[in-house]
Amino acid sequence: xxxxxxxxxxxxxxxxxxxxxxxxxxxxxxxxxxxxxxxxxxxxxxxxxxxxxxxxxxxxxxxxxxxxxxxxxxxxxxxxxxxxxxxxxxxxxxxxxxxxxxxxxxxxxxxxxxxxxxxxxxxxxxxxxxxxxxxxxxxxxxxxxxxxxxxxxxxxxxxxxxxxxxxxxxxxxxxxxxxxxxxxxxxxxxxxxxxxxxxxxxxxxxxxxxxxxxxxxxxxxxxxxxxxxxxxxxxxxxxxxxxxxxxxxxxxxxxxxxxxxxxxxxxxxxxxxxxxxxxxxxxxxxxxxxxxxxxxxxxxxxxxx
Ligand code: G1P
Numbered sequence: 001x002x003x004x005x006x007x008x009x010x011x012x013x014x015x016x017x018x019x020x021x022x023x024x025x026x027x028x029x030x031x032x033x034x035x036x037x038x039x040x041x042x043x044x045x046x047x048x049x050x051x052x053x054x055x056x057x058x059x060x061x062x063x064x065x066x067x068x069x070x071x072x073x074x075x076x077x078x079x080x081x082x083x084x085x086x087x088x089x090x091x092x093x094x095x096x097x098x099x100x101x102x103x104x105x106x107x108x109x110x111x112x113x114x115x116x117x118x119x120x121x122x123x124x125x126x127x128x129x130x131x132x133x134x135x136x137x138x139x140x141x142x143x144x145x146x147x148x149x150x151x152x153x154x155x156x157x158x159x160x161x162x163x164x165x166x167x168x169x170x171x172x173x174x175x176x177x178x179x180x181x182x183x184x185x186x187x188x189x190x191x192x193x194x195x196x197x198x199x200x201x202x203x204x205x206x207x208x209x210x211x212x213x214x215x216x217x218x219x220x221x222x223x224x225x226x227x228x229x230x231x232x233x234x235x236x237x238x239x240x241x242x243x244x245x246x247x248x249x250x251x252x253x254x255x256x257x258x259x260x261x262x263x264x265x266x267x268x269x270x271x272x273x274x275x276x277x278x279x280x281x282x283x284x285x286x287x288x289x290x291x292x293x294x295x296x297x298x299x300x301x302x303x304x305x
Contacts, residue, residue, distance in 0.1 A: 007045035007127040010113035012058035012104040048142040051097045054120045056113045068099045109237025115227040130215025132271035139265030149218040151185040154257035158216040167207035171241035174208030191262035200234040200241040222255035
């Protein structure tokens with residue numbers, strides 16, 4: 001079976017929830033303490049063994065390309081000063097991964113963004129990583145998902161339990177137990193289910209469960225054929241969830257079938273302002289260089305509220 005070597009990161013969104021910050025700066029470049037969110041996602045791809053990264057971008061996304069390229073002015077200045085620490089921070093993102101770009105043109109939805117990766121990915125399984133979801137580097141979700149794909153041959157989605165009233169914010173999965181023959185090939189302790197139903201942002205009353213899709217996927221290339229046929233769904237957009245729902249019924253021996261890995265680790269959401277702020281506070285409070293002073297201040301501040 002072909003190995004998963006490529007990660008696709010959709011990054012064409014306009015980031016309107018963060019205006020005016022995102023008028024001229026892509027939302028993927030917003031700092032998570034002092035690193036752009038997109039760098040954390042690329043670092044996760046690389047840590048999971050995927051150093052070929054394709055970003056699906058659009059207009060106004062030049063800063064993404066600049067960030068993963070050399071900056072001669074900064075490098076020369078810092079070299080002349082002998083500031084190797086800062087120089088290291090500047091150059092770290094240059095050689096992190098082999099980063100490619102393709103432009104989405106029309107923003108017709110997540111499914112359409114993934115379809116833009118077809119030519120680059122070819123006939124191989126690949127990962128899709130959504131930049132609004134950050135997974136703590138101490139958790140190895142994507143690596144586990146790749147292992148589950150290799151053991152089952154099926155597409156793999158990451159699921160997380162959410163309160164019922166939040167199902168309309170996510171793609172939602174109906175699941176059943178994995179057949180014993182499939183389960184026996186998997187690492188012990190992983191919570192893996194056969195996905196039987198997928199619905200994009202269902203109202204709580206009709207949601208098949210409270211298992212929400214979070215932004216990590218390992219997909220078979222058969223998804224491209226399905227996406228070509230997928231009609232606009234929720235919000236008038238071509239939804240990845242709808243394409244995955246069609247994969248459920250395809251022959252498992254031929255790249256069909258979807259399994260879900262339930263993630264119970266540390267996920268940080270940067271999708272809206274409140275979640276973004278919570279993420280900054282959590283991550284800053286754990287930093288060796290900042291945590292001490294920040295937490296001392298935070299405790300006093302909370303008491304003063
Ligand atoms: C997208 C997907 C949705 C998924 C979510 C995870 O929605 O369409 O199925 O649950 O990402 O973050 P979005 O958040 O882009 O609206």
